[in-house]
Amino acid sequence: MLIAFFISIALFIVVVESDNVTITRTYHSYDSDETYQRFIQTIYKENAAVYFDSFEYDYDIHYKIRHEHPLEFEKYKYYWSENHEELKEYRHLCEYYFSGHDSLELFRTHYPNNTQPKSFFFHCSFPYSCIGIECQIETRFVLGVIFVLGLILSLYFARKCIMKEIKQMEKIRDQCTRPQYPRGPRFMPPMTPLEAPPPSYNVVFSSTSPPSYESVVRDKVTYTLPSYSSVA
Incomplete structure (x- = not known):
């Protein structure tokens, strides 16, 4: 004016x-x-x-x-x-x-x-x-239009900046409150052994009968163990 x-x-x-x-x-x-x-x-x-x-x-x-x-x-x-x-x-x-x-x-x-x-x-x-x-x-009309357009653009960019700041704050908040590992049970796949375990005692001696008394006394006891091979 x-x-x-x-x-x-x-x-x-x-x-x-x-x-x-x-x-x-x-x-x-x-x-x-x-x-x-x-x-x-x-x-x-x-x-x-x-x-x-x-x-x-x-x-x-x-x-x-x-x-x-x-x-x-x-x-x-x-x-x-x-x-x-x-x-x-x-x-x-x-x-x-x-x-x-x-x-x-x-x-x-x-x-x-x-x-x-x-x-x-x-x-x-x-x-x-x-x-x-x-x-x-009209000069006042032109100035009024320029003022209104400037006000609208200012509000638009201000709102855009505020929304950007809000999103950044929410992202930071989520990073601070989120646990390092996800909650709940975790599935562990079974481990594959590098080599086969040794046979059990029962397996070794299941086919072997105990020696007789005479054999023990005469020190003529022999044992034959079943052979097995290890799996790499």
Whole structure:
């Protein structure tokens, strides 16, 4: 709002309230100087016979206004009176006020009663505002759109960063609370022996009968053990 205020001052824009109609007064703007020159050429050179009754005075051409004809230039219509029938439907009007920077043709323009107009009127629809004799995009509207877009983007990236931090915190918490080994019984596969165990006592002596007494006394006892081979 403050920026728009200073821009209005720089462009010599004055806002006036009149009969529930807001009138924005604007002056010659060098930003639209090319448009202004085309306006003078079109209205006062090419189509002067449509809008004025011309007459010569002091070796200069003067122009008497025909009220029934608004000045039509490109997409605009300019009216010599704010009370024109076509302007009654609008609550906001633009008034272009003549100044020393304007073309001499405007100062040689007269009403039918020979008085001179000091301005003419036109209308700009939202979001456009009056700059010189034309409508340009409303500065406050542009600033508002930029502000809203900036706010939305800021909230989006802030939310994205917060969600990223939350996920990182959850990951760290899970790593701290998770046990080193999973809970519950663990399955151990059976171990394969490297070599076969020795035979048991019963296996060795199952087929061998005990020696007789006489054999023991005579020290003639012999034992024959069954052979077995180890499995690598």
